[in-house]
Amino acid sequence: MSKDEILRLLRVSTTGYLSGAELAGKLGVSRTAVWKQIKALERDGFRIEAVPSKGYRLTASPDRIVPGEVTAGLGTRVVGRELVYRAEVVSTNTLAVELAQAGAADGTAVVAESQTGGKGRLGRTWVSPSGNLALSVILRPAIPTHQAPLVTLMGAVATALAVRDAAGVPAGIKWPNDILVNGRKVGGLLTELSAEPDRVRHLVLGIGINVNMDRSVLPSGFRDRTTTLSAETGGKVDRTSLLRELLRQLDHWYRRLQEDAAAVREAWTGLNVTLGKRVAVSGAAGIIEGTARAIDAEGRLVLSLDSGSTVQVAAGDVTIIKKA
Ligand code: BT5
Secondary structure, eight states, X not given: OOHHHHXXXXXXXXXXXXXXXXXXXXXXXXXXXXXXXXXXXXXXXXXXXXXXXXXEEEEEOOSOOOHHHHHTTOOOXXXXXSEEEEEEESOHHHHHHHHHHTTOOTTOEEEEEEESSXXXXXXXXXXXXXXXXXXXXXXXXXXXXXXXXXXHHHHHHHHHHHHHHHHOOOEEEETTTEEEETTEEEEEEEEEEEEOSSSEEEEEEEEEXXXXXXXXXXXXXXXXXXXXXXXXXXXXXOHHHHHHHHHHHHHHHHHHHHHOHHHHHHHHHHXXXXXXXXXXXXXXXXXXXXXXXEEOTTXXXXXXXXXXXXXXXXXXXXXXXXXX
């Protein structure tokens, strides 16, 4: 019996109350064992009221992700079947890469309350205090290496849909890896690939979402371009529900990617805020300005230039200049 199971039972109880005898019966343990776990939960910061003749009732929870609540009845086929939870890590991506190299299963998810060295692309930093979501998923897709960038598109689709569903805000995708709400960045994706010339060995798909963080912890340099789900909704967003929805969306879109990659591109196109806009893309080749037209079969951004020619860009940072 784990504390997580007691929590789950208390949360789903229709009256709010469950007696020690009921809990003991459902879990197949003694009432004393239940009482000990209730005390342990209180030490973890949960507030549990005990009313004679009614039983126990959960009255307050710390803002913390409870792994057992995330996985109970999740129903995914691959993503999140294994969940590794840490209060604090340097980077969930770094831990996931280590686990992948040690043979962790397809779909293993790594989640942490906070990261001390969260990573963005190109050696950049991802600010990741507690109250947000930091998730990395180990994937072993049956796709050729040249299609690996589609995994980031797939992850962005799943993230935008999960954010829409769990927080009710109009999340969109800016190519290649930003999740925006009302023009500000609420999340980012970082995919790390281990591949042979013709085959993906494994990928780690990292997703960071600003949920309940106080924006004032961000450096002023990018604070104004950033938002959080709580700032957008005006209230706290339940991270457990968001994480469950995200794992479900990832499970669905990961399967779609391997069955029919075009379906992922189609969904991406429906959620993106880049296409049809005049953009500047800064990357290895300097800054290219043009109109974003499409995403090709390998996830590259297709730009039409003022000269009339067309270029495909595989990586870079996009600034949206205006509607074309
Ligand atoms: C990203 O990089 O947007 C990828 C972020 C991926 C984070 C996840 S969290 C779980 C997993 N574990 C990790 O260690 N990483 C992944 P990029 O496009 O390079 O954007 C980085 C830039 O975004 C920074 O240089 C800042 O300007 C800005 N930034 C940093 N922290 C931010 C935050 N919390 N919210 C919005 N913008 C942020």
